[in-house]
Amino acid sequence: MGLRMRLVPLLLVLGAVPWAEEAVNIEEKGLAEKQEEDKIKAGVGEVVSAVLELDSDEFEAALKGHPLLLVEFYAPWCQHCQALASEYEATARALQEEGSPVRLAKVNAITEKVLAKREGALAYPTLKWYVGGRSRGLYRHGRESLALLDWIRSKTSAVAVEVTSDPQAKDLISGSKVVVLGMFPVPHSPGEQVFLETSYLTEPGVKFGVLRYLQDWAARDSVWVQADYMDGEAEVFSEELTIENLRNFVTLHTLPHITPFSMEHEAWKTIFRDPRMKHLILFTNQESSKENLEEVKVVAREAKKEIMTVSVMVDEAINQKILDIFHVKTEDAPTFRAAITSKKGIMKFKPELSDIASGNIRDFLAGVKDGSIEPYMGAGNVRGTLSKDEL
DSSP states (O other), X not given: OOOOOXXXXXXXXXXXXXXXXXXEEGGGOXXXXXXXXXXXXXXXXXXXXXXXEEOHHHHHHHHHHOSEEEEEEEOTTOHHHHHHHHHXXXXXXXXXXXXXXXXXXXXXXXTTHHHHHHTTOOEESEEEEEETTEEEEEOOSOOSHHHXXXXXXXXXXXXXXXXXXXXXXXXXXXXXXXXXXXXXXXTTOHHHHHHHHHHHHSOTTEEEEEEGGGGGGXXXXXXXXXXXXXXXXXXXXXXXXXXXXXXXXXXXXXXXXXXXXOOGGGHHHHHHXXXXXXXXXXXXXXXXXXXXXXXXXXXXXXXXXXXXXXXXXXXXXXXXXHHHHTTOOGGGOSEEEEEEEOSSOEEEEOOSOOOOOHHHHHHHHHHHHHTSSOOSSOEEOHHHHSOTTTO
C-alpha cells in the first residue's frame, strides 16, 4: 500500500540463547538466606535503579501502571540471580533511553513468598512477562542484556504507522477490518504516547494510524475507530485519554454490533467471559428477515457499552447446546432472550412479546435492568451444561 511505516520502537527479531542449566530450586537453601540477603542489601549503591523493586502491596499497582512489564522473581542468595542483576539493570536503562514502554521489575521471592508462589515462581530466577496486567508466559532465553533486549523488542512491535496523505489514509482504512486513527496537535505528546502504547496491547488485526498530515487541524487530541461493519461511519473516543480507557474503547468497537455465536474454536468462551457480563441473544434462522436484524442492530449499537448482542442460528446443529441452555426450540425463532452472567452461572430473561421491533427490545432490556422482569428460569450454570473437553 505504499505506507511509510515507523515501528515504535524499532522491531528487532534476533536469535536468543537458550537457558543454561537452570534455576536453583527453592528447597536448596536454608539458614544462609538471611545472611546473604543482608550482604547484598549492604552493597547497594546510591545510584537509583532503573528496575522497579516491588513488594506484595505494590505488585498489582505496577501491573496496572505498566501495561508491558517483565518481572524477575529472585532469591538474594541465588548465584544465578546475582549474575543476572547487572545485565537486568543494563537492559532496563537501555529501554528507558530508547523510550520503550516496557518496564523491568523484580520481586524478592524470599520476603514475598506468598506472591512468588501465587505467580508460579518455583525456581530462581523466574522471569514472567505481563501484558495489560495478565501473565503472557515466561522468559526462557539468554541472560545477557543483548538477549533480553532482542526478546523484549520482538514482543513489542507497535502497529502504529504515520500517515502523511489522504491516499495513505484511504489505503490504511480500506485494507483493515478495524483501524484506530488519531490526530495530535503536538507531535509525540503524552496523548500520542498513550495511543502508541495502546497499540502494543491490542489484538492482532487492529491497525493504528497517526494522521500526521492533519495535526495542524486538530484543536485537541482526537481518536476514533472505523471498522468494516460500521458502513463508513466511525465511533469517536470521548473519555479521558488513558491506556485503560482507550484499550477498553478499542476492544468494544473491534467487535461488530451483533456477534455471531459459535461453539467452534471455543468462541463461546469469549462471549460469556465478556467483561460487560450482560447479553442480548437473538435466536434466528435462515428465513429471518433482514428487517429483523436491522431492528436488533439499532438497539445493539445504542446499548453496546453495557450489553453484548449475540446472534444464534437455530438451524445449525452445533448450536444446539446454547438452545438447550435457554430452553429455546428451533420453531421459536426468530426470538430473543437476555442473560446476566457471573462466575456462579447465568440468569436468563424472556420477553412477554417476541416481536422483533426496536421499541419492544428496548422496553424488555429496561425491564431487565430495573428488575421489573424477573429471570424466567432462575440461575443455571453454563459450564455445567458443557463438557470438560469443550471447556
